[in-house]
Amino acid sequence: MGGYGSGRGGGTATAEGCNSYTLSAKTLRRMPHNVPEVQEAIGRGSITFSDGFTVKYVATVKPGERYIELTHETRDGNEREITYRVNLLETPCPLGGYRWWFSCPFKSRRAFMLFLPAGASRFASRSAYRLGYACQRETRFDRLTRKARKLHRQLGGDWHDDDYPPKPKWQRWRTYERKMAALQRADQRADDAWGVGAMRLLERAGVYL
16 A cells, blocks of 8 residues: 555565665764763764765763664655654673664664665664565575675676686785685586576476477
């Protein structure tokens, strides 16, 4: 009925592929954690995405209360501006200091990132909107190709080139040889996976070689 996810097919949407805006708890890294009694710390700012969509925030930390107030337009078809609170949580780090988290408005569970997909009105956790990851939809060929592409970049090469990249001047021979062997294995496995997939498509079409 026009709400989030209506008319969507082919499984749940992905965080990367549903035109989703994201907020990271890194925004709060400069906020103090230990606030003395009867004092209050406030952090203000705004985040503007590449298409101009803007989210204003006011983070408040005081004894007994930790929250961030968000102001932005909704994406549910009404395009109205709303303001609401998202509670904050903090956990100690093993080597000292603290780390901030959001408390999902819908699930009340800890989240480092909040998402605002197309069709939604408020930022919430990935699980609240049942968003998957693009890598969860990849075939074996896709995963191996992505791995080979990553190794190409680490060696200073261009994935579109047919030849393997030469050793970068700053890289040790042992490191280059190890990564080159991994790249060649990934390429071979990707070719094998592509061949298996092609044969299956041909068999489904009734073509046998």
